[in-house]
Amino acid sequence: MPILRLEDDTIYTQVSDIQQELDPLNIQINSWPIGSDTKLNALLAEDMLSSEEKATVLKGLDKYFQELAKTAGYKERDLIVLHSSVPNLDAMLSKFDKTHTHADPEVRYIIAGEGIFGFVRPDGSQVELTVQPEDYINVPSGVEHWFYLTSSRQIKAIRYFTTTEGWVPDYTDTQIRLSRPSVIDPRPTLIAAAHQFYQKGWMVGTAGNLSARISNNSFWITASGCLKNKLSADDFVSISLDRDKGEFYSNPTQSNSKKRPSAETSIHAAIYNLFPDAQVCYHVHSIENNLVSRFTKNDTVPLPPLEMLKGLGVWEKNPRLAMPIFANHLEVSRIADEIYTRFKDTKPQIPALLIRDHGVTVWADSLEIANNYIEVLEYIFRYMVASQKLKG
Numbered sequence: 476m477p478i479l480r481l482e483d484d485t486i487y488t489q490v491s492d493i494q495q496e497l498d499p500l501n502i503q504i505n506s507w508p509i510g511s512d513t514k515l516n517a518l519l520a521e522d523m524l525s526s527e528e529k530a531t532v533l534k535g536l537d538k539y540f541q542e543l544a545k546t547a548g549y550k551e552r553d554l555i556v557l558h559s560s561v562p563n564l565d566a567m568l569s570k571f572d573k574t575h576t577h578a579d580p581e582v583r584y585i586i587a588g589e590g591i592f593g594f595v596r597p598d599g600s601q602v603e604l605t606v607q608p609e610d611y612i613n614v615p616s617g618v619e620h621w622f623y624l625t626s627s628r629q630i631k632a633i634r635y636f637t638t639t640e641g642w643v644p645d646y647t648d649t650q651i652r653l654s655r656p657s658v659i660d661p662r663p664t665l666i667a668a669a670h671q672f673y674q675k676g677w678m679v680g681t682a683g684n685l686s687a688r689i690s691n692n693s694f695w696i697t698a699s700g701c702l703k704n705k706l707s708a709d710d711f712v713s714i715s716l717d718r719d720k721g722e723f724y725s726n727p728t729q730s731n732s733k734k735r736p737s738a739e740t741s742i743h744a745a746i747y748n749l750f751p752d753a754q755v756c757y758h759v760h761s762i763e764n765n766l767v768s769r770f771t772k773n774d775t776v777p778l779p780p781l782e783m784l785k786g787l788g789v790w791e792k793n794p795r796l797a798m799p800i801f802a803n804h805l806e807v808s809r810i811a812d813e814i815y816t817r818f819k820d821t822k823p824q825i826p827a828l829l830i831r832d833h834g835v836t837v838w839a840d841s842l843e844i845a846n847n848y849i850e851v852l853e854y855i856f857r858y859m860v861a862s863q864k865l866k867g
């Protein structure tokens with residue numbers, strides 16, 4: 476799913492909005508499904524690919540090339556695989572991270588990882604487009620642009636060519652005004668995650684909240700009452716951690732005071748106070764996590780020893796893990812207090828907790844890992860609910 480950022484930090488995630496913003500440059504974006512072929516998807520998950528493996532991937536997605544060849548005269552395609560383990564990756568990337576144009580269109584189909592294209596629009600304004608798997612983009616010849624990788628430092632993209640020479644960069648010397656967002660601004664990733672969780676039914680309506688640290692003492696969190704499939708960068712509030720004053724946090728540190736932080740901010744603040752390494756905290760409400768919280772009246776629920784637990788960093792054989800459960804109080808700060816008091820003395824076995832009849836909270840040291848934790852836990856909860864059903 477593409478994400479567009481303007482110079483004033485407005486974020487667009489709807490393809491129609493993005494297309495409209497890019498129309499002055501005649502840039503085309505599309506979403507092309509990768510499909511569910513197991514072998515292909517396994518190859519896409521690899522860090523690096525051999526030439527045979529690249530050929531297999533290209534063959535698996537060749538219908539798109541055939542279509543481009545037929546309708547637009549494309550003659551060649553190849554698969555570029557960039558990963559932090561590639562020797563001279565930075566030298567390679569430095570050719571493209573300054574403003575430049577090409578004599579030929581730059582046509583890419585992203586099939587793994589992500590990257591950021593920056594563009595200079597005809598009015599001189601600059602925008603940045605994050606491209607992710609299934610995004611197809613056609614940048615016409617002569618469009619002033621730049622490209623770099625996000626902090627994940629990996630991408631797999633199919634490149635389509637009409638000729639094989641026309642994509643040598645012509646540098647233009649335009650100063651890039653947009654700052655690199657990957658470290659400074661986690662909001663585009665949080666917006667994409669909320670959209671994905673909304674579609675899975677884990678953040679229905681305005682429910683749930685996502686946060687990420689800005690610094691040791693502050694974090695971004697989704698504002699109260701915002702629809703989780705339509706977030707923009709404005710729908711986040713920055714919060715200061717303030718445990719010393721007996722509270723978990725103090726009021727928003729920035730100017731958009733019209734937005735109120737999520738009602739559940741104190742839970743996130745308690746986690747950041749407890750775990751200095753936690754960079755990200757996700758809290759979602761799903762039917763399964765609510766049901767699992769009812770399996771016991773105790774303050775922990777045992778997790779089945781599934782292979783999937785490896786996704787939470789647990790590598791023992793037949794691990795015996797218990798998920799902490801907390802009571803749901805109308806006053807959220809009371810839940811946060813109980814989490815803080817209990818975890819201050821006894822760290823949980825896994826970076827996650829359940830609030831009874833309410834939802835799950837996970838924390839991690841990166842956005843990618845937090846995403847993975849939620850996916851893994853929700854899988855385990857689905858399994859637990861299904862196996863309960865089998866028992867009858």
Ligand SMILES: [Zn+2]
Binds near residue numbers: 684
């Ligand atoms: Zn909640």
